[in-house]
Amino acid sequence: MLDSRQVTASAPGKTILFGEHAVVYGKPAIAAAVDKRAYVTISKREDHLTHVTVGDLGVSGFLDLKNRTIQLENGSGMQRGILEYILKALIKAKTEDSVEVDVRLDIPIGAGLGSSAAVTVATIMAAASFNQITLTNETMANLAHQVELDVQGAASPIDTSLSTYGGVIYLSKQPQKLVKLEIPHELPIVIGYTSTRGNTGELVKLVRQKKDARPEVINPILDSMEAVANGARQAIIKGDHKTIGLLMNINQGLLDALGVNTEELSKMVFTARNQGAMGSKLTGAGGGGSMIAYCPGREEEVVSSINQFERAFQINVAHEGVRLEKPRN
Amino acid sequence: MLDSRQVTASAPGKTILFGEHAVVYGKPAIAAAVDKRAYVTISKREDHLTHVTVGDLGVSGFLDLKNRTIQLENGSGMQRGILEYILKALIKAKTEDSVEVDVRLDIPIGAGLGSSAAVTVATIMAAASFNQITLTNETMANLAHQVELDVQGAASPIDTSLSTYGGVIYLSKQPQKLVKLEIPHELPIVIGYTSTRGNTGELVKLVRQKKDARPEVINPILDSMEAVANGARQAIIKGDHKTIGLLMNINQGLLDALGVNTEELSKMVFTARNQGAMGSKLTGAGGGGSMIAYCPGREEEVVSSINQFERAFQINVAHEGVRLEKPRN
Numbered sequence: 001m002l003d004s005r006q007v008t009a010s011a012p013g014k015t016i017l018f019g020e021h022a023v024v025y026g027k028p029a030i031a032a033a034v035d036k037r038a039y040v041t042i043s044k045r046e047d048h049l050t051h052v053t054v055g056d057l058g059v060s061g062f063l064d065l066k067n068r069t070i071q072l073e074n075g076s077g078m079q080r081g082i083l084e085y086i087l088k089a090l091i092k093a094k095t096e097d098s099v100e101v102d103v104r105l106d107i108p109i110g111a112g113l114g115s116s117a118a119v120t121v122a123t124i125m126a127a128a129s130f131n132q133i134t135l136t137n138e139t140m141a142n143l144a145h146q147v148e149l150d151v152q153g154a155a156s157p158i159d160t161s162l163s164t165y166g167g168v169i170y171l172s173k174q175p176q177k178l179v180k181l182e183i184p185h186e187l188p189i190v191i192g193y194t195s196t197r198g199n200t201g202e203l204v205k206l207v208r209q210k211k212d213a214r215p216e217v218i219n220p221i222l223d224s225m226e227a228v229a230n231g232a233r234q235a236i237i238k239g240d241h242k243t244i245g246l247l248m249n250i251n252q253g254l255l256d257a258l259g260v261n262t263e264e265l266s267k268m269v270f271t272a273r274n275q276g277a278m279g280s281k282l283t284g285a286g287g288g289g290s291m292i293a294y295c296p297g298r299e300e301e302v303v304s305s306i307n308q309f310e311r312a313f314q315i316n317v318a319h320e321g322v323r324l325e326k327p328r329n
Numbered sequence: 330m331l332d333s334r335q336v337t338a339s340a341p342g343k344t345i346l347f348g349e350h351a352v353v354y355g356k357p358a359i360a361a362a363v364d365k366r367a368y369v370t371i372s373k374r375e376d377h378l379t380h381v382t383v384g385d386l387g388v389s390g391f392l393d394l395k396n397r398t399i400q401l402e403n404g405s406g407m408q409r410g411i412l413e414y415i416l417k418a419l420i421k422a423k424t425e426d427s428v429e430v431d432v433r434l435d436i437p438i439g440a441g442l443g444s445s446a447a448v449t450v451a452t453i454m455a456a457a458s459f460n461q462i463t464l465t466n467e468t469m470a471n472l473a474h475q476v477e478l479d480v481q482g483a484a485s486p487i488d489t490s491l492s493t494y495g496g497v498i499y500l501s502k503q504p505q506k507l508v509k510l511e512i513p514h515e516l517p518i519v520i521g522y523t524s525t526r527g528n529t530g531e532l533v534k535l536v537r538q539k540k541d542a543r544p545e546v547i548n549p550i551l552d553s554m555e556a557v558a559n560g561a562r563q564a565i566i567k568g569d570h571k572t573i574g575l576l577m578n579i580n581q582g583l584l585d586a587l588g589v590n591t592e593e594l595s596k597m598v599f600t601a602r603n604q605g606a607m608g609s610k611l612t613g614a615g616g617g618g619s620m621i622a623y624c625p626g627r628e629e630e631v632v633s634s635i636n637q638f639e640r641a642f643q644i645n646v647a648h649e650g651v652r653l654e655k656p657r658n
Contacts, residue, residue: 210575214556214560216556216559216560217553217556217557217560217576217579218553220549220550220552220553220556221549221550221553221583223549224546224547224549224550224553224586227543227545227546227549228546230545231543231545231546246539247546249586249588250546250586250588251586252585252586253582253583253584253585253586253587253588253590254550254582254583254586255582256581256582256585256586257553257578257579257580257581257582257583257585257586258582259578259579259582261582262599263596263599263603266595266599267592267596270591270592270595274592
């Protein structure tokens, strides 16, 4: 059933370095694309059906692009979610039924590493190329953000921007814009993640309730997070390891004060510091999920220590965003 | 050698509920006297020597009140410290050589529970009574604070005030004064403590260095701590358990952001919350030492869970401060 025409695109995941939660209230954040990618291959089917396989998750199903429906073939309801991103991304790139979509993920799902944005952006580029449409990066980022908004109800543009452009971005407050940071050095980071997944929507709501009830307590915490992100921006540009680490540790305490830290995250955070990390913090919404450790020269020690009780791996900044891959054969 | 004339006084230890570290910068703090006491018995010796025994610590030694010197008999150099408080307290109460001093402690040493202030205040009252001098509480609190300043170089008046007056105090910012809070209910608290002791002077210095280097980051943290202490004052008076707990958790994150939390403290803090504590935080300078958990109705569960890896016990507020004890025989 497969035609010889076949296109593969890939896009990187991301991690938030500074400013999660505060960014909801217009404070700055810093995030980086990471060298763990989603690969999406699109090929022609002769039967006018659209079929998707996400091999790593054991998920597959048929999509109906005209009626916008999904028929799950394998996988649980929880995992069905990824097919919604793919359905909407295919439609944005004006795809018609009769394609086979193969997704391969380097990125663990639900670890706060932006797997949905990476899949969405890679799908848009692969489908556009397959459909012989040329899209600018800006258009792809916008379309992907629309897909995330559609599926999730709310979404920051951070994830889809990083999957599109790569690199490190500073999301500024006023005007609301993304500034790409030029970093003259590597930013080796260890990610540790738990199988417990926080519910981002609920965690954001929890923080808002606290802020509404006690603005005099919470507003200064957000102000401190703003100063942390601005200090970190300078430190990252300069390659000032010590300050990057110090500010991560402060940011971790502030996130704990907001109530989004957990015992598991805290254990990983302290383990990383004990193994020589210059700083460590939870990343993303918290309540489970992931932490990051900044530990130049101590990556192996930190990874193996965390791996004794949770899962960890090293990442680097992905300088390249979404791209077409050469055919494999 | 012992005369029949013998006087025993006791004074309670304390725990800081809110505002440690921030209090150094003029922010408010809340602390409570706790029902763990130091007992000091003074009796007449015929040989014109002054001898002290601190049974629980295995420390004893001879004091020379005229020349202000200490000759350690038993115990390590570390433990010698307590004899300095006793020496200076005896002198403040105009004691002359020829007394036997017996100290018994309910309060663990070095757990941030104000054992030195309790011993100092109890020694002053016992010695004054022995010497047939009448001192007001205010005078005793002042003399004890002078002793702490003398021995430590710096000391907040919180510990000696609580050992003298008992109860719960709010140390206000401007004017700098102590306000006794009337609490219409019990405040059952669990203390967990590690054998690791933080160095208060170094921890205070560490925070000051961070504040000097990055006031834009640290000042808002202190502002938030101020709002936490003020909110907690109202919640304690009202007996609003939920708010007391919530504010403790926020205060814990803010202390972590200042860099004075440790892995051991964090583990106890989360264990307490898992066992139903409404809030938990480190107490005192941090870097080791103690944590407190506010857990009405769940005290036993929290104590036994922490006791599986560190030491914990329940305390209540000591409403009575320093007092003379009836003769034991």
